[in-house]
Amino acid sequence: MSPARTPAPPPPARTARQMREAAAAARRRSRPEMDVNPLRQGLRLERVPDPCAFVLFGATGDLAHRKVIPAIYQLWRTNLLPAEFSLVAVARRPYTSEAFAAEVRASVEKYSRVQPIDEAAWEELARRIHYQQLDFSDDAGFDRLGAKLDELDTQCGTAGNRLFYLATQPSQVTEIVRQMGRVGMDKEVRGAGWRRLIVEKPFGRDLDSARLLNHEVHKVFRESQVYRIDHYLGKETVRNLMVFRFGNGIFEPVWNRSYVDHVQITVAESIGVEARGAFYEETGASRDILQNHLLQLMTLVAMEPPSSFQADALRDQKLQVLRAIAAPDPENVRRNVVRGQYGPGWVGGEPAPGYRQEPEVDPESETETYVAGRFTIDDWRWSGVPFYLRAGKRLPKRATEIAIQFKDVPLRLFRESSADPAPNVLAMRIQPDEGIMLRFAAKVPGLGLDVRAVNMDFAYDTSFVVDSPDAYETLILDALLGDASLFTRADEVEAAWAVVTPIINAWAETSPPHFPSYSAGSWGPEAADELIERDGRRWRRI
């Protein structure tokens, strides 16, 4: 007798956009030769970016000169960009294309990680640089920009593919996106190429403003067109975190509450606010580091294995972690989060002014330059395991590190040893001295049974002295290839703000802190030590 057959469920309702995307995927499957160049298999890139125009808003700004354009040059120099490429620089100041190219050449000479500049490569790239003066509120200017891009499609063979990079003030993002929508720069008409948008952090100032920003961006661009850049995710060692976790079978079985005692993540900077006093006054350590870099590192440590390294598979898992972080109420903030601000001190043998003495900083400023917190993740894997996160400026050294401290052995067998063996620690150094360290106990040679902790240390630069790409090179190339896995999705951004916003709000409602609370060159305020020592633990000495 044949089993009763359950009627197949009706196919889920699909939007017109989903149907278009499915049809495009089917076309690709039926004619793979259109998408894949078989001669590229085994080469550095199995796909190369399509012909395209890279449209850089804020092209005269610091970020463009220090990071974006040197990264473009480096990609061009190493033949990772197509011949049919143009760099359209957009900003308010008047320049000719030639004058702008001459100016950015000086920046490339100064900031490119490979020196000296390759004259032939630069000449080729310079010929592809086009400057367009534009006031972001000027409708006619955007009309002209649209016409210019169409013209370049014909002139340079860029095929209607456009990557828009907003290296502008955050306050200008909404207006630029609105203008782009008005002139239809977002429209991916069939056969007329793709359109993508890179947005720099900060993505809002709190949960409400992040939601509003996402809403405004989504009025024009689909989420799949938006690439929110957090350059930390492009760092080689951060990317290696995923390889370390999911490419090594021995760690996964112990990567959970049964074996891990706690996790510490540190982002320490030895520098102060440099010339960014005004910017920092508006952000502080919680918005500048905690909401993005620290929480992103935490998600990579804590997430479940994704089913693939496709962008959404990865981001879904990161999102689950963010949503499982217990959002602190005011009492939790008071107890589990510490803020600090540096006063004068010495860093690296040099005197350093206090934060309130920095240029563009209010002498009575209450902005935090240090934040430390104890967070928990309410899920099956991590329940009860504290994650201690800290970030600060003017600390004794520049160091970013993730440390997994494992639980102590259940029974101390070596009682006669003069010192207890320290618990095992697995530390991943993100910068500098990128590497991985495992601390374990070993017997001290001799007749007795002395036990001591020793470190097994893997340093990248002792095994691979290779040329690592800059994070911006990695991320720009990924965006050109349409790979969003190292970019932050809208719901991730909002989930991170859902963790940080209650902290900021609680601070706003409490009495002003006693700032400064730590000396430049120290490891932060005493309250941060008390926070972790209360649990019988202490910060790692890095």
Add this chain to the structure above:
Amino acid sequence: MPARPVAHTVAEIEGQLGKLWAHAALARAEAAKAESALVAAQAEAAARAAAALAAARETSDAGGSHVAARTSVLNLVVLAGDESTAERCAAVIADTAGRHASRSLILSATDPDGPAGLEARIEALASPAAGGAGAGAETIHVTARGETGRHLASIIVPLLVHDLPVALWWPADPPFGSRRAERLLPIADRLIVDGAAWSGHGLDFVVQLAAVAEERDLVVVDWALLRQGRWREALASVYDLPDLRPHLGAVRRIDVEYAAAQPGDPAGATNVVRPLYHIAWLASRLGMTVAQPVRRESDGRRVATLRQKDHAVDVVLRPASSELDAGSTVRVEIVSRLRGAELIGSVAAGDRTVEVSVREDGRERVRRSYASPRLTEVDLLALAVEEGAADPVASRALAMAHRLLAG
């Protein structure tokens, strides 16, 4: 420069290595003490700390010690044959040490009829790196005399760092089929050769190499194939434009010009391994089969016929006059015809650049010059040991080269 330790037995070599690294560990401890001094002094006064560090560095430098972690990642065994090749290989390894820490055994045999024995020199190499740490490597130069030279495996095996992969580098003609090869190949995980350096036209060695790759669980890396990376990038770029990509299924002719040792290569003695690999790579990537294997024509050309889908592909290896080294590829041209349109993709390379041009029915579609310098021996050795597993593209190219030669 201090004299390098000399040993005459395997046990002495091991003893010398231990002494070298004990010295390095001591120096490392001194450096750690200097760091501690810095931290302690920092607590007191930062200015004094800087002075303490400077003093500590002076002390450290006075001892001539640049400390490196001993983090070997492979055993590299070089069968150099003669001493001059051994010196050349040692220089390459020294320059590669910073990229891939290794224990390298460089073996050469001399005076085969003399008394048996060996002489070894041991070096510990430390390449300082950006962060202040450095990559550590050990090089053991062994010269075997008399009967000992015929039992090199007995020297090699005890000196391998256990649990690390073994790469066997034959810089000159590989002695495939010999007793030495039979003893050494089983201990290797990776075989490194340079097809461009083989004597004569080199094609017999290609057949033997392909057989070794097929028969043994061994990663085979031929520098002659690695050198083609820049050519492959350039040839692939011909078809990156989506509208030109369908031409990859309609190839009619592949023409490879190579620099001949003599005009016209009348004796057919120029090493043509590199030009052959171009054909083999293209054929394996584009799903071609061999209709007629490579044969030599009276005018010095080598020709073959491939088949792609339902049409034939003519293959020509053409000797040309060139200032490049004999056997170097001068130009690769691929002609395809699709729906009446003829596409000619042409790639030529110099020392530092690769030129690409694409013409469609006589009209220029693409012209681009790539800055792509020729790989040095240091680059090649680093690449040869960096790949974790066999490169499937290279494996298929080698297998196709075998079929092109053997039919």
